[in-house]
Amino acid sequence: MRVVVGVSGTPHGATALHRAADEARVRGADLWAVLAWKLPGHDPDRRETWRSTAVARLREILDEAFGPAGPGVPLAGLTALGSPGPVLVDVAQAPDDILVVGTGTHRGLRRMLAPSTARYCLTRAACPVLVVPPSPLEAALEAVRRRNARGLPLDARELGAVRP
Structure with a gap:
């Protein structure tokens, strides 16, 4: 069993990450922290540089969230090229997985321009989805x-x- 959580480095992402760690502890599951990233512009020659940057950012996010002690459950980190919603749905495909996503504070124009990752996951995931509101x-x-x-x-x- 896995608890898959999308991480972003934002405060609401940290709230979701901690909730996912709690769920993994309760269920005796592994925690999978997933950071989706995109190539800026159209420079495929720098793809490896951006992937390395994403890996370093994920390590930084996990260190900030849990410190050296870790979350208290087996933890796997994954970076994947793509938009957060499709990446998370692709990773959390097993029926016994649980997908945890945070909700942001999108309002007005920003809500129209930035699609909701939580909504995407709720409508397309093959497993249960836990949507965590901001603190x-x-x-x-x-x-x-x-x-x-x-x-x-x-x-x-x-x-x-x-x-x-």
């Missing part, structure tokens, strides 16, 4: 960013009301 703290930080972008005043007491 309450992340949602509060996003609200602060929006207020700052609009030049609205911020009341620091509002930040104390957030409970992770």
